[in-house]
Amino acid sequence: MRGFAHRQRMQQQGIRREDIMDRPMVAIINTWSDLSPCHAHLRERAEAVKRGVLMAGGYPVELPAMSLGEVMVKPTTMLYRNLLAMEVEELLRSLPCDGAVILAGCDKTTPGTLMGAISMDLPFIFCPAGPMLNDRYVRDGVSRIVGAGTHTRIFWDEYQAGNIDANEMEHLESRMTRSPGTCNTMGTASTMTCLTEALGLTLPGASAIPAMDSAHARMATDCGERIVGMIWEDLKPSRLLTKGSFDNAMAVQMALAGSTNAAIHLLAVARRANIALTLDAMDTMARQVPVLANLFPSGDRLMEDFYYAGGLPALMEVIRSKLSTSEMTVTSRTVGENIAAAKVLDPVVIRPLEQPVTSAEALAVLKGNLAPNGAVIKPSAASLKLMQHTGRALVFDSQPEMLAAIADESLDCDENTVLVLRNAGPIGAPGMPEWGNLPIPKKLLRMGVRDMLRLSDARMSGTHYGTCVLHISPESAVGGPLSLVESGDLIELDVMSRKLHLHVEETELQRRRANWRSKAFDYQRGFVHLYQKHVTQAHEGCDFDFMQGTQTTPEPVIF
Numbered sequence: 001m002r003g004f005a006h007r008q009r010m011q012q013q014g015i016r017r018e019d020i021m022d023r024p025m026v027a028i029i030n031t032w033s034d035l036s037p038c039h040a041h042l043r044e045r046a047e048a049v050k051r052g053v054l055m056a057g058g059y060p061v062e063l064p065a066m067s068l069g070e071v072m073v074k075p076t077t078m079l080y081r082n083l084l085a086m087e088v089e090e091l092l093r094s095l096p097c098d099g100a101v102i103l104a105g106c107d108k109t110t111p112g113t114l115m116g117a118i119s120m121d122l123p124f125i126f127c128p129a130g131p132m133l134n135d136r137y138v139r140d141g142v143s144r145i146v147g148a149g150t151h152t153r154i155f156w157d158e159y160q161a162g163n164i165d166a167n168e169m170e171h172l173e174s175r176m177t178r179s180p181g182t183c184n185t186m187g188t189a190s191t192m193t194c195l196t197e198a199l200g201l202t203l204p205g206a207s208a209i210p211a212m213d214s215a216h217a218r219m220a221t222d223c224g225e226r227i228v229g230m231i232w233e234d235l236k237p238s239r240l241l242t243k244g245s246f247d248n249a250m251a252v253q254m255a256l257a258g259s260t261n262a263a264i265h266l267l268a269v270a271r272r273a274n275i276a277l278t279l280d281a282m283d284t285m286a287r288q289v290p291v292l293a294n295l296f297p298s299g300d301r302l303m304e305d306f307y308y309a310g311g312l313p314a315l316m317e318v319i320r321s322k323l324s325t326s327e328m329t330v331t332s333r334t335v336g337e338n339i340a341a342a343k344v345l346d347p348v349v350i351r352p353l354e355q356p357v358t359s360a361e362a363l364a365v366l367k368g369n370l371a372p373n374g375a376v377i378k379p380s381a382a383s384l385k386l387m388q389h390t391g392r393a394l395v396f397d398s399q400p401e402m403l404a405a406i407a408d409e410s411l412d413c414d415e416n417t418v419l420v421l422r423n424a425g426p427i428g429a430p431g432m433p434e435w436g437n438l439p440i441p442k443k444l445l446r447m448g449v450r451d452m453l454r455l456s457d458a459r460m461s462g463t464h465y466g467t468c469v470l471h472i473s474p475e476s477a478v479g480g481p482l483s484l485v486e487s488g489d490l491i492e493l494d495v496m497s498r499k500l501h502l503h504v505e506e507t508e509l510q511r512r513r514a515n516w517r518s519k520a521f522d523y524q525r526g527f528v529h530l531y532q533k534h535v536t537q538a539h540e541g542c543d544f545d546f547m548q549g550t551q552t553t554p555e556p557v558i559f
Contacts, residue, residue, distance in 0.1 A: 006096055019059060024231040026053045026224070027097035028062045029088055029113060031104045036069030038106035038189065039129055040180035041211055045220040049101050049127065052224025058098075058231070060224065063091050070107045070189070078459065079431025081108040081115075081265075082535070082544050083527055085272075088116025093553070097122065099231040101223050105129025105182045107462075110192035111265035114201070118237045118272040119547065123230040125330045126201045127223040128193035130211035131303035132181030137172070147185040148177050149463020150296040153437065161445040181211030184303045185296040187462035191258035192265055197312050198252040199245050199269075200329030201237070204338040208311035210304050230330060238550070241273040244324030248335060250282055251322045254289035255315055257298035257362040257380045259462020260470055264432075268541030271548040279374045279539050283365035283498070289322050290356035291380050294349050297465035298380040299357045301349050309349035313342035318353060360384070366469060368500040369509075370455075370481050370491070373473040373539040379495055381465040383451045387495040389467075390503075391418040391453060395487045397519060398423055399435050406441045413441055415449045418491045422482050424458035425475025426535045426542050428520045430528055436460035436470040453493055455500075457482055457538070469493065469500060471538035477520035478537075484512040 010020055028049050032042035046062050053060040066084045068077040092100060102113045105128045117124045135146040155172055158164045164172075182189035193207040203223060209216045229235075246266070253262050263282055270277035293315060294301050316323060317339045325336030344350045351357055360379035367374055379387060394417050396402035402421055405411055413419075419438045426432045436458040440449055454468045457475035474480035481502065485491070490503040502509075523529045534544040541548075 023057060023059045024098040024228055025096055026058045026060045026227055027092060027100040028060055029065050029100055029102045030062055031065050031067045031109045033067030035072045036067040036106060037180060038069060038182045042103045045103055048217045048220035049224035052221040053228060056225040056228035058228040068108045075429060076431045076433035077108040081112040084112030085115035088113050089120045092120040092122055099123035099227050101227050102126045105189055105193055107188040110196060111269055114269050115272045121236050121238050123235050125223050125227050126196050127220050128202060128207050130181050130209050130216050131184040131190055132177055133179040133210060133212055134184060134302050134304045135176050135178050145302055146176055147296045147302045148183040149187050149461055150185045151176060153464055157445055160442055179212045183463050185463045186256055186258055188259040188261040190303050191262050191462055194256055194312050195249040195253060195262060195266060198249040200240050200327055200335060204313050205311045208303060208307040210307060240328050242327060243275055244327045246270050246275050246277055248323050250285040251289050251319055254286045254362040255319050256293045257291040260376050260378050261459055261462055263376045264538055264542050268543040271541055271543060274550040279365045282363055286361040286363040289319060291358050291362050292318060292351045292356055294357045305349050309346035310342055310344050313339045314344045315350050317342040364495050364498060366498050366500040370500045370502045371472045375469050375472040375500055377469050382467040386453050386467040389453050390490055390492040391416040393418050393420050393485050393487055393489045393491050395420045395485055406439050409443045411441050415444060415452060419452055419454045420485055421456040422476035423519050424456050425477055427532050428475055428477025430532055432459050434459050434461045436468050437464040437466055473537045473539040477518055479516060483516055484509050
């Protein structure tokens with residue numbers, strides 16, 4: 001009866017009975033939308049995937065999923081990552097699909113779709129959206145490459161300092177993002193698609209192909225063809241993802257100097273696969289694997305250059321000794337087999353082990369009385385002189401308060417001040433926005449200051465840079481120690497010792513704690529109400545507490 005009804009309704013759309021009989025049904029999960037410029041080309045890529053599915057003997061069905069275009073979504077795409085994960089899982093559970101190709105790539109769409117697909121545990125392959133094309137900026141006869149996100153902050157600071165005028169900014173605005181595709185720096189988008197490849201969930205080399213390269217459309221067709229084979233092989237994520245897979249992803253994260261956001265997303269993805277992963281494990285890996293990818297914001301090249309240099313397979317071949325090469329991948333071959341023929345084609349972009357981009361690590365996990373459960377910093381994109389620093393705090397309770405204050409020329413601060421933003425975590429913001437790259441006060445920009453020590457329970461865009469301590473956990477909105485800091489308090493950072501310390505006596509902190517009241521807005525309805533009630537803290541991945549693990553979800557009764 002059920003099969004009869006399904007075939008009847010498919011034929012209602014003009015599809016022949018023989019088109020779907022005895023063929024695997026392949027879902028194409030597409031996160032395209034008109035307000036997701038990173039995914040503007042995914043309608044066309046869905047057609048390429050369909051060609052591959054049909055040629056391999058499957059039948060493709062395209063299923064739209066929530067589109068989380070970074071920058072466009074308020075207050076932050078991170079608020080909706082878990083909603084996308086739930087949607088993907090329920091799409092694959094509720095509809096008659098045998099496997100899936102996932103079309104995504106913008107920051108939260110990659111971890112969100114992975115989390116849902118892993119929890120559903122059907123065969124799937126990830127087809128990354130790909131980075132946008134490079135731009136070049138010529139001024140005073142000097143040409144330099146320009147990347148999205150990183151240079152957005154650089155040029156904005158120069159504009160605030162009076163070094164770039166409004167006409168030049170308008171020109172830059174129209175030029176810096178030249179094509180569809182994700183940010184072309186080593187931001188969160190490319191970090192997460194590269195880590196997905198390192199996990200073995202994409203075709204080899206897929207993550208670096210520029211969105212507008214003809215190879216990208218061919219890769220999409222290959223994804224469609226390969227998923228049919230995976231369905232027949234029953235090659236599910238539970239057969240692919242192991243502790244070794246996540247060790248590989250962590251090693252790649254450090255070699256790339258990837259986004260600090262990976263410290264949240266990779267934890268969440270691992271917990272969906274029932275793999276124990278901690279911030280401490282990431283810190284340990286960061287001490288073992290140097291930064292080898294010369295990419296903004298830690299280096300000076302872009303993803304298009306990384307593609308020409310050999311892409312992720314070449315980088316993984318360089319760090320082969322740090323990898324678990326026996327892990328299985330979507331190709332039905334091991335990681336070692338996938339990268340065996342890879343070669344570095346440009347050693348300026350992908351460095352050898354003995355010539356890292358920087359001696360600084362890609363990630364450091366800090367502990368102390370300000371961050372009992374941890375905080376993160378990206379030393380490779382920070383200022384060396386601030387790696388050991390003590391300064392007086394200047395505290396902001398909200399982003400609007402902060403933005404108003406930093407424009408005030410009379411603000412009481414200097415380059416040694418420690419800027420502190422709170423109520424910006426998962427519950428407090430809500431959603432943990434990318435506010436952690438606190439702007440430098442305008443009066444200091446005019447004096448030539450371009451970096452300061454900045455602390456928050458927020459996140460930071462992977463495209464950004466600076467000495468920013470992020471993800472302070474537990475967050476201030478739930479009474480974490482950050483909520484007790486007052487302007488004028490001394491804060492000490494020592495990255496080498498992994499120390500973040502508030503120099504205030506415990507008796508005084510107890511007094512402040514007794515008077516503390518949460519300033520988080522308590523949402524009474526809708527998705528945000530659910531989010532605030534069930535989201536975990538940053539050191540646990542910010543997933544919903546009821547969505548982690550591999551508990552069996554009973555199939556609904558079908559009559």
